[in-house]
Structure formats: structure tokens, C-alpha cells
Amino acid sequence: MASYQFISKQPEETKDFAKRLAGLLQAGDVIALEGDLGAGKTTFTKGLAEGLGITRNVNSPTFTIIKEYQGRLPLYHMDVYRVEDAFEDLGFEEYFEGNGVTVVEWAHLIEAQLPEELLLLQLYLDENGARRIVAEPKGNRYEELCKEIF
Ligand SMILES: Nc1ncnc2c1ncn2[C@@H]1O[C@H](COP(=O)(O)OP(=O)(O)OP(=O)(O)O)[C@@H](O)[C@H]1O
Ligand SMILES: [Mg+2]
Secondary structure, eight states: OOOEEEEEOSHHHHHHHHHHHHTTOOTTOEEEEEOSTTSSHHHHHHHHHHHTTOOSOOOOOSSOSEEEEOSSSOEEEEEOTTOOOTTOOOSHHHHHTSSSEEEEETGGGGGGGSOSSEEEEEEEEOTTSOEEEEEEEESHHHHHHHHHHO
16 A cells, blocks of 8 residues: 655644644544654644644643544544553544544554554654654545645
């Protein structure tokens, strides 16, 4: 399957990318984010939230795994870094199949619970401080999305 990528030289570029994507999202879309600490997963999510018309500040709460925000579509922001049991059922499925858009930071930690079709975004820290964002669409819907935004 094709993969798509771009280099983001600053936080605003990551946010702008997310904002463009946000404009194309629909209910039930799922975005899985991978990347080391500080790679820009939450920065991306902030941009996505802005693009969905959400005015509340999005952050990565230390002990809250799922946060919900209201915009053009609801945004379900999950950070599963602290999920210790990959199979623990915290009701993820209801969000994936819900009326909003779900973003999951550290998605591989709940891999078995993820939907088959999603947009996987890998964020890499380059040596010069830039971020490389690599998209791997799983399923036609996400393939089409990638063709539009890259
Ligand atoms: N091109 C860039 N894209 C995104 N963030 C960048 C970029 N350049 C620098 N940064 C900075 O890197 C940091 C990214 O932090 P962020 O919280 O988004 O990462 P994260 O992947 O969510 O980390 P964590 O794993 O701790 O949740 C921010 O301080 C941001 O300003
Ligand atoms: Mg984060």
C-alpha cells in the first residue's frame, strides 16, 4: 500500500496539516498516532481540534485516557500511554463507532482493540529538529483522504 509523507519544520506546520485534514473528516473516522515522546502527537491533535472548530484547549492529561470535545464533529482524544493491559475494555469501540472523530496517541498499545480501517500517522523526530510525518492509510476511505491532503 502506498505511504505518504511530509516534513514539518515547526509546530505550526504540523497544526496546519492537521487542520487541512480536519476539514475532510467525517463521523467514525479514526486516526492512530505513533511517535516518540515530544514527536508532536498532541500538537497534531490541537491542530485537528482547531480545524473542527473546537475552541477549548486540547492537552494530554496525565491520568485521563479519553477526553471529548465538541466541534463541527465531536473529537474523542485518547492518549493510551498509561493503559497497562492492552485488552482492558475501556469502551473504546463505542468511540470508534460513535458520531465523532477519534484520535489515539500511542495507538499500538491497544492494537487489538483498534478498528481494521484507520489512518495511521507516524511522527518521527529528525536530527535537525524537524518532524517527518508518514501516513499509512488502512482502507479505501483513508487512502482517498491521503490522496487529497498530500
Ligand atoms: N514540526 C513540529 N511539529 C510538532 N511539534 C513540534 C515541531 N517542532 C517542534 N515541536 C515541539 O515539539 C513538542 C511536541 O510535543 P507534543 O506534546 O505535541 O508531543 P507528543 O508526541 O504528544 O508527546 P507525548 O508522547 O509526550 O504525548 C512541542 O513542544 C512542539 O512545540
Ligand atoms: Mg501527547
